Amino acid sequence: MSDGISQAAWSSWSFPFWATTGLLVTALLYLRGWSRIRRTRPLTFPAWRAGCFLGGLFALWLAIASPLDTLDGLLLVAHMTQHLILMSVVPPLLLLGAPAVPLLRSLPRSVLRDGLGPFFRAQSLHRILRLITHPVFAWLAMNIAYIGWHVPQAYELALRSPGWHAVEHGCFLGTSLLFWLPIIQPWPTVSRGSRWAMLPYLVGADLVNTGLAAVLSFSDRVIYPSYAAGPRVFGISALSDQAAAGALMWVVGSIFYLVPLAAIAIHLLSPQSRRPAAGTLQQGSIAVPHPGRRLDLLNLPLIGRLLRWRYGRMALQSIAFAAAVLVIADGFLGHSMGAMNLAGVLPWTYVRAFGVIALLVLGNIFCLSCPFMLPRELGHRLGLARFKWPRWLRSKWIAIALLILFFWSYEAFAIWDHPQRTAWLLIAYFAAAFLVDTFFRGANFCKYICPLGQFNFAGSLFSPFTLERKSHATCERCTTHDCIAGNAQQRGCELQLYMPQKVGNMDCTLCMDCVKACPHDNIGLFAIAPVHDILRDPVRSSIGKFSARTDIAAVILVIVFAAFVNAWWMVTPGALGNYLALAVLLAAAAATLSFANRSTKKELFCRFSQALLPLGLAMWAAHLLFHLITGWATLDPALHQAAADLGWHLFAPPHWVMEQPLLTANTLLSFQLLLLDAGLLLTLYLGWRLARQWATTSGRALLLLLPWATMVAVAYATGVWIMLQPMQMRGVMMNP
Amino acid sequence: MKALYPLAAFLMLAMGATAARADGGAILLHQDAGAFIITLFAAPQPLRTGDADLSVMVQDRTSGEILLDPIIDLTIAPEPAGASPQTVRLAKGQASNRLLQACTFHFSTAGRWHLALLIRRGNEQAELSTDCTVEPDRSRATLVWFYILLPVGIILLFVIHQVLKLRSEGKVP
Numbered sequence: 001m002s003d004g005i006s007q008a009a010w011s012s013w014s015f016p017f018w019a020t021t022g023l024l025v026t027a028l029l030y031l032r033g034w035s036r037i038r039r040t041r042p043l044t045f046p047a048w049r050a051g052c053f054l055g056g057l058f059a060l061w062l063a064i065a066s067p068l069d070t071l072d073g074l075l076l077v078a079h080m081t082q083h084l085i086l087m088s089v090v091p092p093l094l095l096l097g098a099p100a101v102p103l104l105r106s107l108p109r110s111v112l113r114d115g116l117g118p119f120f121r122a123q124s125l126h127r128i129l130r131l132i133t134h135p136v137f138a139w140l141a142m143n144i145a146y147i148g149w150h151v152p153q154a155y156e157l158a159l160r161s162p163g164w165h166a167v168e169h170g171c172f173l174g175t176s177l178l179f180w181l182p183i184i185q186p187w188p189t190v191s192r193g194s195r196w197a198m199l200p201y202l203v204g205a206d207l208v209n210t211g212l213a214a215v216l217s218f219s220d221r222v223i224y225p226s227y228a229a230g231p232r233v234f235g236i237s238a239l240s241d242q243a244a245a246g247a248l249m250w251v252v253g254s255i256f257y258l259v260p261l262a263a264i265a266i267h268l269l270s271p272q273s274r275r276p277a278a279g280t281l282q283q284g285s286i287a288v289p290h291p292g293r294r295l296d297l298l299n300l301p302l303i304g305r306l307l308r309w310r311y312g313r314m315a316l317q318s319i320a321f322a323a324a325v326l327v328i329a330d331g332f333l334g335h336s337m338g339a340m341n342l343a344g345v346l347p348w349t350y351v352r353a354f355g356v357i358a359l360l361v362l363g364n365i366f367c368l369s370c371p372f373m374l375p376r377e378l379g380h381r382l383g384l385a386r387f388k389w390p391r392w393l394r395s396k397w398i399a400i401a402l403l404i405l406f407f408w409s410y411e412a413f414a415i416w417d418h419p420q421r422t423a424w425l426l427i428a429y430f431a432a433a434f435l436v437d438t439f440f441r442g443a444n445f446c447k448y449i450c451p452l453g454q455f456n457f458a459g460s461l462f463s464p465f466t467l468e469r470k471s472h473a474t475c476e477r478c479t480t481h482d483c484i485a486g487n488a489q490q491r492g493c494e495l496q497l498y499m500p501q502k503v504g505n506m507d508c509t510l511c512m513d514c515v516k517a518c519p520h521d522n523i524g525l526f527a528i529a530p531v532h533d534i535l536r537d538p539v540r541s542s543i544g545k546f547s548a549r550t551d552i553a554a555v556i557l558v559i560v561f562a563a564f565v566n567a568w569w570m571v572t573p574g575a576l577g578n579y580l581a582l583a584v585l586l587a588a589a590a591a592t593l594s595f596a597n598r599s600t601k602k603e604l605f606c607r608f609s610q611a612l613l614p615l616g617l618a619m620w621a622a623h624l625l626f627h628l629i630t631g632w633a634t635l636d637p638a639l640h641q642a643a644a645d646l647g648w649h650l651f652a653p654p655h656w657v658m659e660q661p662l663l664t665a666n667t668l669l670s671f672q673l674l675l676l677d678a679g680l681l682l683t684l685y686l687g688w689r690l691a692r693q694w695a696t697t698s699g700r701a702l703l704l705l706l707p708w709a710t711m712v713a714v715a716y717a718t719g720v721w722i723m724l725q726p727m728q729m730r731g732v733m734m735n736p
Numbered sequence: 737m738k739a740l741y742p743l744a745a746f747l748m749l750a751m752g753a754t755a756a757r758a759d760g761g762a763i764l765l766h767q768d769a770g771a772f773i774i775t776l777f778a779a780p781q782p783l784r785t786g787d788a789d790l791s792v793m794v795q796d797r798t799s800g801e802i803l804l805d806p807i808i809d810l811t812i813a814p815e816p817a818g819a820s821p822q823t824v825r826l827a828k829g830q831a832s833n834r835l836l837q838a839c840t841f842h843f844s845t846a847g848r849w850h851l852a853l854l855i856r857r858g859n860e861q862a863e864l865s866t867d868c869t870v871e872p873d874r875s876r877a878t879l880v881w882f883y884i885l886l887p888v889g890i891i892l893l894f895v896i897h898q899v900l901k902l903r904s905e906g907k908v909p
Contacts, residue, residue: 005802005835014832070833073777118900160762160781230763231775231793233835235800664787666879673883681887685894698902720884 005234012070019064023057026103030054033102044187045098053097060090064169073159074233076216076224080245086169087146088256091176098186108529135182135192139201142179143208145171150212152223159226179205183260198264206257209249216246296524297465298515307512307525310490316369324371324426326642331423334645340656341645343419345631345638347426353628356621359459363466363525367446367456367509372433376445379438389444396454396551400558403451407562411569443494446509453509454555459617460505461610462530467499467508467515467523474522475500483514483523490517499523501541504533506552534610534686546606553609560616564718567623571725604694608708611686615712618679619719622672626723632662672723680716684709764790764851770862771797772806772855777836778868785846785873791831791838794855802835804828806857812841815848815867846872 030053038045063069063085072079104112119125131137148154149168158168183198185191215223222228222238232238298304306312323346331343338344351366358365379385415421436445446453469475483499486492493499493514495507499522502508515523537547546552637654644653663671687705695701765776773795778788790810794803813821824839831838843849852865 005804008802008804008828008834012832012834067833071835074833074835115897118897118904121904122900162779226763229766231766231773231795232800233793233795233802666786666875669876670879670883673880677883677887681890684891698898716887720880724880 009067009071009234012067014065014070016064020061023061027054027057029106030097030099030102033104033106034097036105037102045102049097052093053099053102056090056093056097059085059093060173063090071233073226074230075236076227076238076241076245077236077248080248083172084248084253084256086172087142087176088253090173091180092184092256092260095177095180095184095186098188100186101188110529132178133181133189133192135197135201138175138178138181139204142175143205145175146208147212152225155224156226159224183264195264195268199261202257202261202264206254206261209253209257213246213250213253217243217250218246294524295527296470297527298523298525308515310516313368313511314374317371317374320369320371321374324430328423328426329646330642331419331426334419334642336419338417338419338422339631339634340638340641340654341419342638342642343422344416345634347422348416349627349631349634353624355456356459356617356624359456359463360617360621361464363463364456364460364505364508364510367453368511370446370453370509372429372450373446375430375434376437379434382438384438385441387440389440389442389448393448396448396549396555398449399451399454400551400554402449403454403555403558403562406451407558407566411566442496443509447495447507455559457506457508458552458556458559458613460508461533461613462617463505464527464530465525466505466528466533467502467510468526468528469499470522470524472500474520478520478522480519482517482519486513486517487519492517496542498541501539503536503538503540506533506540506543506546531614531682531686534607534613535689537607546610547603548606550602550606553606556609556613556616559620560612560715563616563619563623564715564722567619567722568718570623571722600694607690608687611683611690611708612712614682614686615676615679615715615719618675618682619715622675622719622723625671625675626668629662629668669723673720676716676719676723680712683712687712764868765853765864765866767864768797769855769864771860772803772857772862773797773800774853774855774862774864776851776853776866783843783868783870784875785843785870786875787840787842788870789831789838790826790841790851791833791836792826792853792855793836794857803857804835806837806855808837809854810839810841811852811854813850814845815850821850843870846870 031050034045034050034053063082068078068082068085072082104116107116132141149158149171154168158165181189182192183202219242220239222242224242227238227241232241236244296304298307306315309315327343327346330341334341334343338348355366409415413421415425432449433445436449437443480487481498482490482492484492484496491513494511495509497508497514499514499518510525515525537545539545543549543552637656640651640654643650684705687708688701691701691705692698695704762778762781763775764778765774767774775793775795777791777793780788792808792810794806794808795801796803808826809823810826811821811823813819822841824841826837826839828834828837830840847870849868849870850865851868852863855862
């Protein structure tokens with residue numbers, strides 16, 4: 001074999017994305033749980049256990065991503081090596097890591113208790129598990145899978161179909177994990193019968209392996225037709241390849257059975273053969289558990305430093321401001337076609353999509369870096385802010401009207417396709433922010449007027465991070481309340497969110513003023529469970545109770561409803577179906593409210609409206625992701641075009657043809673449908689939890705939920721239908 | 737409760753394991769031509785409308801050694817001839833198996849298609865062809881049904897969860 005060929009063979013790696021991600025996530029979860037449990041059981045979980053588990057994951061990755069995988073269709077010996085790793089290397093290594101408890105300890109306590117708890121307590125599942133982990137069942141399962149998949153018809157099916165090949169690998173790994181379980185007995189599993197039984201258990205498996213290996217080794221014909229029909233590589237004939245595969249199974253496969261067999265036999269025959277009980281291992285080693293630490297983004301090296309930095313927000317705003325100025329300039333002076341102008345591309349393809357993604361994975365990043373607030377700072381410095389915002393305007397109703405106006409005008413005037421209109425919109429935004437906050441004290445524009453802000457506030461109810469105090473006692477002792485009152489160096493929260501009473505993300509712009517003002521460094525940006533905020537209804541600083549805020553409920557309904565209307569308009573502009581959807585929404589609301597008495601109607605309406613938010617956000621994300629993915633390469637030519645239009649001849653002429661899409665149509669559709677599925681499930685879950693808060697019995701809770709669930713199902717079906725329609729694509733053309 | 741730990745761990749590990757897959761694909765053509773032995777692989781199998789991976793292995797006819805440097809052009813046209821044929825040049829980087837040269841081709845319609853290979857290496861040249869059947873694509877419908885049924889399955893699991901919870905609390909007989 002020449003150097004070039006061996007180099008080509010050795011460089012034949014594939015990187016299966018989902019498998020690699022799954023293995024990485026599993027490794028991280030294990031390490032998290034292992035480090036937690038090690039504090040209380042250091043002797044049960046020494047470092048070698050983590051090493052074994054990670055080694056097992058790595059071996060699994062090698063089996064599916066290395067040249068073994070890419071060559072297995074050409075060489076039976078490569079395929080058998082892959083199977084050997086999956087059946088005899090990966091399972092014992094994983095089980096030596098005693099993964100069950102570390103993996104479970106890595107999960108949040110509430111998921112364990114409320115989510116998995118009922119299943120753990122179910123007797124029927126216990127019975128199933130007792131059956132499948134019984135050594136007889138495990139032995140049979142592994143050997144039947146082993147022999148079954150080596151029957152030529154089954155083997156050929158796996159070679160032909162990637163799907164069946166995955167099933168084959170899953171069978172091998174799954175049954176082998178069961179097979180190795182009684183041999184390794186990872187903590188905390190208990191022995192099922194005598195340890196002596198493991199000797200015939202292993203000998204029996206080795207006999208089966210030997211029998212199959214002998215068939216392959218001594219057969220005078222090629223058993224698997226694909227290898228006979230295919231090209232022969234590396235100068236090995238199909239029969240020699242088959243014999244080599246058989247020899248490998250025989251020799252190496254047997255070693256994997258005989259080594260543990262010898263180890264168990266020696267152990268049983270040795271004088272100190274009694275295994276110490278798990279409890280005795282820990283005597284004198286139980287350490288005091290550390291209190292659980294929450295992830296605080298402000299403690300992270302780079303991002304934390306940027307957010308805490310005095311000029312951190314201003315730096316982000318300046319970048320956004322420069323981009324906004326460029327968009328306005330190009331909007332007025334650049335190309336008249338939206339898809340070829342920064343004003344058509346940057347805000348509507350990129351900023352919206354990244355804004356929604358940021359809300360779902362991080363928080364209200366748009367408001368943090370909002371460019372409209374930069375001129376407002378200038379207005380503040382003029383010293384004209386002498387007025388208080390009128391009390392009767394302290395609600396979201398103006399913002400709701402503006403939000404509806406924005407969504408309507410966006411479609412009616414096709415703002416996304418008219419750069420000049422986008423430029424005017426931005427100018428109007430800058431002017432409104434400047435005027436309101438120059439003459440009125442505080443951040444009234446953000447809190448009561450800005451439609452974008454309301455979208456972000458509502459969306460951030462599902463963000464996984466929130467600003468919270470670190471210590472209750474520190475706030476109790478604080479007399480200055482700088483977080484809201486400010487001090488000589490730093491102003492406090494202009495949205496009047498008093499940190500000791502602040503709950504969740506509503507009205508929080510993540511401006512970090514409170515963090516910088518707090519003299520005790522008692523505020524962190526902590527990870528939270530995204531749905532947690534909706535399920536409780538405490539009195540919130542400067543907001544009150546959600547159940548009493550019909551304006552906030554209305555903001556959410558507008559956002560949810562607009563998600564479907566906006567996307568629907570992209571497939572069938574001006575369709576009357578939107579109004580039908582509204583009718584369904586109103587009917588559902590009316591039906592649910594009919595269950596309530598007069599005093600709880602408002603409460604019910606406000607809380608249930610919030611439960612719709614996940615589906616609305618999912619629809620927004622699915623829709624905006626479509627524009628981002630299909631137009632992902634638009635920014636570069638749009639920048640080139642803008643530079644040329646503005647008279648800066650810095651770049652080459654724009655190249656408007658995209659060579660290949662970022663994702664195939666089916667992959668993109670999968671992402672979109674997955675988002676809608678997640679939104680639907682989360683909405684139904686929230687609805688159910690809220691219904692249970694009102695209803696005394698499960699039956700009544702179901703009745704209460706039914707109209708909303710029907711409406712949600714209709715909305716979900718509408719969303720799926722919209723995703724299946726050809727939507728207007730913005731941006732560059734595809735290379736045919 | 738402890739007895740169920742392995743099940744939970746197994747489910748988490750299955751996330752990685754079930755994604756284990758191989759290249760798949762089937763041999764569409766394996767033939768000697770000129771100085772070469774040529775094998776044409778196609779995936780998915782059976783071929784369906786939409787994107788397909790077509791890859792070629794070229795070997796020296798006398799020694800059987802794999803040749804990594806031939807220039808391979810693949811011309812594809814629907815049958816009966818109507819649309820103009822498309823020619824694509826195969827590239828090594830397209831296949832994860834570096835012993836092959838490959839391309840992605842979009843089969844626009846179902847039916848019979850004609851594939852012609854032209855292989856050149858130095859002064860040697862070989863031409864050969866084959867036909868294949870492309871079936872209508874059902875992957876989109878399958879995908880949509882999968883994602884519609886996914887929440888139904890999860891809702892059923894949740895219902896079981898709630899029943900078990902209520903039963904353990906003694907609220908359901």
